[in-house]
Every structure is written in structure tokens, then in C-alpha cells.
Amino acid sequence: MNKNNLILYLFILTFGIAAPFIFPAFKVQLSILCILIILALTWNVQGGEMGYNTFGNILFYGLGMYLCASVQVGMFFPLAEWTEGGGEKTFVHTPTQFFQGMAAGLAVAAIVPAIVAGLIGYSILGLRGHYFAICTLGLGVAAGEISGGIEIIGAGQGFTTPPFPNIGSLEARGEFFYFCSFIVLVLTFVAIKAIYTTRFKLVLNAIRDNEDKAEAMGIQTMKYKIIGWMISAFFCGLAGGIMGGLVGYIDSTDVAFDGREMGVFMVLMAILGGKGTLWGPVIGATVFHIFKEGFWTFFLGWQYVALGVLIIVIVIYFPEGIMGWLREKYPERFGEVVDEADRKAQVELK
Amino acid sequence: MVQATLDGVLLGILFALIAYGMALQWGVMNIINIAQGDLVILGGYIAYFMYLYGIHPAWGVIVSPIIMYFVGVIIYKLVINKVVDRDLFISILATFGISILFMQLMNFAFGADVVLANSGYGTTMLFDNSVTLPNSKIFSAFISIVFAIGLVIYMKKSKLGRAIRATAQNARAAKILGVDTEKVYAATFGINAALCGVAGALISITFTIHPYMGLPYTIRSFMIVIVAGLGNLPGVAMSGMGLGMFEEFADYILGTEFRIGSVFLLLVLILVYRRFKLSKKREYLK
Numbered sequence: 312m313n314k315n316n317l318i319l320y321l322f323i324l325t326f327g328i329a330a331p332f333i334f335p336a337f338k339v340q341l342s343i344l345c346i347l348i349i350l351a352l353t354w355n356v357q358g359g360e361m362g363y364n365t366f367g368n369i370l371f372y373g374l375g376m377y378l379c380a381s382v383q384v385g386m387f388f389p390l391a392e393w394t395e396g397g398g399e400k401t402f403v404h405t406p407t408q409f410f411q412g413m414a415a416g417l418a419v420a421a422i423v424p425a426i427v428a429g430l431i432g433y434s435i436l437g438l439r440g441h442y443f444a445i446c447t448l449g450l451g452v453a454a455g456e457i458s459g460g461i462e463i464i465g466a467g468q469g470f471t472t473p474p475f476p477n478i479g480s481l482e483a484r485g486e487f488f489y490f491c492s493f494i495v496l497v498l499t500f501v502a503i504k505a506i507y508t509t510r511f512k513l514v515l516n517a518i519r520d521n522e523d524k525a526e527a528m529g530i531q532t533m534k535y536k537i538i539g540w541m542i543s544a545f546f547c548g549l550a551g552g553i554m555g556g557l558v559g560y561i562d563s564t565d566v567a568f569d570g571r572e573m574g575v576f577m578v579l580m581a582i583l584g585g586k587g588t589l590w591g592p593v594i595g596a597t598v599f600h601i602f603k604e605g606f607w608t609f610f611l612g613w614q615y616v617a618l619g620v621l622i623i624v625i626v627i628y629f630p631e632g633i634m635g636w637l638r639e640k641y642p643e644r645f646g647e648v649v650d651e652a653d654r655k656a657q658v659e660l661k
Numbered sequence: 662m663v664q665a666t667l668d669g670v671l672l673g674i675l676f677a678l679i680a681y682g683m684a685l686q687w688g689v690m691n692i693i694n695i696a697q698g699d700l701v702i703l704g705g706y707i708a709y710f711m712y713l714y715g716i717h718p719a720w721g722v723i724v725s726p727i728i729m730y731f732v733g734v735i736i737y738k739l740v741i742n743k744v745v746d747r748d749l750f751i752s753i754l755a756t757f758g759i760s761i762l763f764m765q766l767m768n769f770a771f772g773a774d775v776v777l778a779n780s781g782y783g784t785t786m787l788f789d790n791s792v793t794l795p796n797s798k799i800f801s802a803f804i805s806i807v808f809a810i811g812l813v814i815y816m817k818k819s820k821l822g823r824a825i826r827a828t829a830q831n832a833r834a835a836k837i838l839g840v841d842t843e844k845v846y847a848a849t850f851g852i853n854a855a856l857c858g859v860a861g862a863l864i865s866i867t868f869t870i871h872p873y874m875g876l877p878y879t880i881r882s883f884m885i886v887i888v889a890g891l892g893n894l895p896g897v898a899m900s901g902m903g904l905g906m907f908e909e910f911a912d913y914i915l916g917t918e919f920r921i922g923s924v925f926l927l928l929v930l931i932l933v934y935r936r937f938k939l940s941k942k943r944e945y946l947k
Contacts, residue, residue, distance in 0.1 A: 358750075364750040364753070364754075434933040434936065434937075435929070435932060435933060435936065437936040437937075437939070437940055438932055438935075438936050440749045440750075441693050441749055441753065442887070442932055442935075444749075444750060444753050445693065445753075445880070445883055445928070445932075446928065446929055446932040448695075448880075449880055449925040449926075449928040449929050449932075450925070450929055452876065452880075452921075452925045453922050453925030453926045453928075453929065456919070456921045456922030456925065457919065457922040457926070459922075460916075460919050460922065571761065575757070575761070578754065582754075613765075613769075615761055615762075615764070615765035616762055616765045616766060616769075618758075618761055619758045619759065619760075619761035619762030619763075619764075619765065620758070620762060621758075622754060622755070622757065622758030622761065623740055623755055623758040623759065623762070626744070626751055626754045626755045626758065627740065627743045627744060627751075627755060630747075630748075630751055
């Protein structure tokens with residue numbers, strides 16, 4: 312890592328830590344931004360690097376959300392009575408209980424989706440192209456429909472997550488969730504960056520470029536695909552767990568398995584930023600979130616129409632994303648050797 | 662039991678009609694249209710509006726495909742022709758965008774209520790009134806069969822039908838031999854949309870329609886096509902009926918709230934089964 316990069320990372324880290332104090336009004340928005348970046352980063356491991364375009368990562372996100380909240384409640388109180396009570400505060404978590412529950416819940420929310428991803432991945436990662444995409448789409452929707460029918464986690468009426476306890480007069484809910492999501496974001500980023508410097512990333516790229524050839528070269532593609540998906544699921548689950556606490560209310564199809572919003576957002580953000588790059592999803596998620604928060608109010612009621620148009624426009628006219636565009640414009644910056652004469656000749660050809 | 666089977670078969674014929682449209686465009690353009698179900702629902706709303714304005718909704722079977730044909734061609738010209746030879750995922754995502762767009766526009770235009778166009782057909786009682794069979798279901802199954810057979814004959818005999826089949830076999834060769842593939846693609850998409858229109862009109866007569874109900878129809882038709890295989894028409898009809906029966910039984914045994922969920926789970930199971938079957942074949946090759 313050279314000096315410039317170090318300064319950049321330090322700057323981002325300090326900014327991340329200082330952000331909730333500089334913009335106290337935007338704490339929730341900043342936390343959501345962190346979650347969105349995590350989702351885009353994890354989607355990119357599949358969609359960008361591995362070439363397996365999934366709509367199903369929402370499954371792990373929703374699973375993590377439900378698991379975290381259930382563990383947090385179930386550790387101290389009977390879960391069925393909690394969900395039956397709806398929003399009524401018959402049971403109140405003390406601060407210690409809350410944090411213990413949250414920690415245990417997050418651990419479960421990370422590990423179980425990873426295992427689920429391993430199991431599902433073994434069954435469906437052999438599918439290719441259309442089949443994989445549609446299958447994951449089906450998984451996401453099926454999870455939403457089925458969790459909407461299970462009584463113990465609130466079924467159709469939803470599940471209220473434990474309210475954040477105030478220690479004395481200190482109101483720190485926003486800060487707590489912001490730092491939770493920021494720490495997970497940093498963890499995710501560091502982990503994924505570390506992965507991208509190893510042979511693992513090269514294997515994933517080989518799978519994307521030509522899976523049969525990769526297999527013929529002696530790579531056990533299945534193993535790598537499953538591990539890749541499990542890594543995604545691990546961080547997706549964590550993100551879901553935090554988001555559940557942040558929103559404070561879990562509904563099967565509108566919050567947890569929200570294929571129409573989050574499920575599409577993560578794909579869109581990664582593509583907008585440029586799939587197959589480390590920074591692409593981060594940039595894409597930031598731009599998208601700013602755009603969404605800035606302009607959604609203008610489209611009040613028309614958000615989904617705007618979303619549909621946005622998807623079509625990005626996909627048709629901007630499939631390489633911001634990073635792809637930058638790469639085309641300044642190839643030197645990306646470490647590509649540019650032959651000036653060749654470039655000129657190409658321009659003349661055009 | 663007899664009730665569920667009969668309902669399933671009649672419902673399955675409708676599904677098969679939608680799946681036939683999907684198989685057609687999948688085979689010809691290699692595009693999976695996620696917006697398929699939304700086209701169906703849009704077709705249904707056309708029939709519903711005719712019903713609201715006092716025209717018998719059965720006429721929707723004729724009007725709705727004509728309108729939907731043009732809707733399909735417009736969608737093709739605006740979006741699909743830009744993604745037709747690109748990456749598979751690009752086309753899926755683009756049609757997914759269209760799907761969200763349609764869903765929401767329909768929600769604004771027609772409201773979020775569950776509606777149905779009442780055809781006023783009575784019901785037939787069978788086996789000492791133990792089985793009820795709405796005549797509208799029989800009507801819709803009959804119309805679907807008529808349209809399917811008509812389309813098969815059209816594809817076999819007409820010039821456009823032959824051009825479509827040639828393009829499906831080899832687009833480049835067809836182009837060299839003077840087929841305007843661009844036009845063929847537009848026509849294919851239009852025909853697919855028209856089929857969706859017919860199916861939608863029938864669904865609005867027989868069942869109910871709602872702006873957000875599109876995606877399950879897409880999944881169902883996708884499922885039918887992969888079970889039957891591309892270009893296998895009897896297979897499409899059979900697996901359509903099979904799916905219809907599966908759904909009725911799932912509804913009967915598990916309860917209505919798991920109906921859509923079971924459809925999606927069945928999709929996953931079928932794909933998993935398919936993957937293991939194919940991987941066995943691959944091992945054999947090794």
C-alpha cells in the first residue's frame with residue numbers, strides 16, 4: 312500500500328468516525344448508507360467477480376434480520392408472547408440484556424446465513440445464466456412469502472425489535488447503530504479487500520470468464536463458488552441484523568425480504584458503481600443513496616416508477632458503471648499500459 | 662379432490678398459454694422477460710375496463726391482444742432491441758425494470774384493489790352438486806386452446822411464422838437469407854404480449870387481478886418452460902396442467918397463504934433437481 316492510499320484510507324476512517332457528530336441530523340441516513348455499501352460490496356463478490364448474478368442475497372439479509380431480533384428477544388423472554396403483544400411493551404430489556412442479546416443475535420445472524428448459503432449454494436450454484444438468476448429471484452420471494460406465514464415471528468403483522476434502552480438520560484440510539492454499521496462496513500471492506508489480493512479473487516474471475524476452462528485447469532470451481540457465496544451471506548446477515556434493530560420493526564415482505572427495494576438496490580448500486588471493482592460498489596452505493604434521498608421526495612408516490620426507469624436507463628446506457636467509465640477515460644490510473652499511437656489510431660478509426 | 666384436479670387442469674391451460682408466449686420469445690430472442698406477468702395483468706385490466714364501461718368482458722379476449730400487441734412492439738422498440746444481443750443478465754435486469762415500472766404505473770392508473778370482471782356466466786354442477794365448475798373457467802380454457810392452436814398453425818403456415826422459426830434456429834443465417842430479423846424480433850415480442858393479453862383477459866374474467874400479482878405469473882411460465890423444454894408444445898400444455906394441479910392441491914392442503922410461496926419453492930426445487938440431473942450427465946461424460 313503506498314502513501315497516497317494510506318492517507319486516503321485514514322481520511323475516510325476519520326470522516327466515518329466523525330460523521331455522526333458533524334451531521335447529527337443524518338445519523339440514520341448515514342447508517343443506512345453503511346448498510347447499503349455492505350450489501351453492494353457483498354453482491355459484487357457474486358455478480359461482479361464471479362459472474363453469478365444473484366437476486367437472492369436479500370434472502371441472507373432478511374434471514375439475518377429475523378434471526379438477530381429473534382435471538383435478542385428469545386434469550387430473555389418467550390418469543391411467541393413477544394410477537395403476540397405486537398408493539399406493546401410488556402417485556403423491557405435492561406441495557407445489559409439488550410447489548411448481550413444484540414451481540415449474540417449478530418453472531419447468529421452472521422453464521423446461520425453463511426451455513427444456509429453453503430447448503431443452498433451446493434444445490435443451486437451449479438445452475439448457470441438465466442437459471443441461476445431466476446432461481447435466486449424465486450428464493451427471495453419464496454422466503455418472503457413463507458416467513459409471512461410463520462406465526463412465531465409475527466407472520467403478516469410484523470415483528471417489533473427490542474427498543475433501544477436509554478442509559479440514564481443518555482440518548483445514544485443513533486450513534487450506537489451508526490457505529491455498529493460503520494464497524495461492520497469497515498470489517499467487510501477490509502475482509503473483501505484482503506480477499507481480492509489473494510488467489511481467491513483470480514479464481515473467481517476465472518469462473519466468471521470461462522467456468523469450463525477454469526474447471527479444466529484443475530480448479531474445483533464448486534468449492535470456490537460456495538465459499539464466495541458464504542462470505543457474502545456472512546456479511547449480508549450482519550447487515551440485516553443491524554438494519555432490523557435500526558428500523559425497529561420487521562415485516563416479512565416490506566422490510567426483511569424486500570426484493571422490490573433492497574434486493575434491487577444492491578444490484579443496481581453495484582452496477583452503477585461498476586461491477587468487478589473494489590471501489591465501484593462503494594461509490595455506486597454512495598451516489599445512489601444521495602440521489603435516492605435527494606430526489607425521492609420530488610417523486611413522492613412515483614418512487615417505483617423512477618426506480619424502474621432508473622434501472623432501465625442504467626442497464627442500457629451505463630452498464631459499465633462509474634468505475635468502468637473512469638477506466639475508459641483514465642486507463643493510466645488503473646495501471647493499464649496505454650499505447651498512445653494505438654489509441655490515436657483507434658480514435659481515427661472511429 | 663376431483664374439484665382440485667379439475668380446477669387445476671383448467672387453470673393449468675391458462676398458465677400454458679402464458680408459458681407458450683415465454684417459450685416463443687425465449688427461443689427466438691434468448692430473452693427471459695420478467696415483465697411477462699405484468700403484461701398479463703395489463704391485459705386483464707383492459708378486459709376489466711371494458712367490463713366497467715358496460716361491454717361484456719369476453720370481448721376483451723379480442724380487444725386486449727390487439728392493444729397488447731402494440732404495447733409489446735413499443736416495449737421492444739424502446740428497450741428490448743438495445744439489450745437483445747447483450748449479456749444475459751442485462752436483459753433480465755432490464756425486463757425487471759420494466760416489470761417494476763408497469764407494476765407501479767398500473768397501481769396508479771387502476772388503484773391497488775383486487776378486481777374482477779364479472780362475466781355473468783353461471784356455474785355447472787357435476788356429480789350431484791359435489792363439484793362446482795364455473796362456466797367462465799371452461800370458457801377460458803376453451804379460448805386458450807383455440808388461441809394456442811391458432812398460433813401453432815400460424816407459426817407453421819404463414820410467412821412471418823416461418824421467418825420467426827428461421828430466426829430462432831439461426832439468427833445470422835436467417836439474416837443472410839434476407840429475413841429482417843429486427844422486424845421478426847419486434848413481431849415475436851408483440852405476439853408474446855398479445856398472448857399475455859388474451860391470458861390476462863381470461864384471468865380477469867375467471868379469477869382476480871391486482872397490480873402486484875405479475876411476478877408469480879412470470880415464475881410460473883418460466884417453470885413450465887424449463888420443465889417442458891423449449892419448443893415442446895405438448896410438454897408445455899402438460900406441465901402447465903401439472904403446475905395448475907400442484908397449486909390447487911397446495912392451496913387445499915397447506916392453505917391459501919402458502920400458495921404463492923409454494924410456487925416459488927417448487928421453482929427452486931425443480932431447478933435443484935435439474936442441476937443434479939445435469940451434473941450426473943456431466944460426470945458420465947468425464
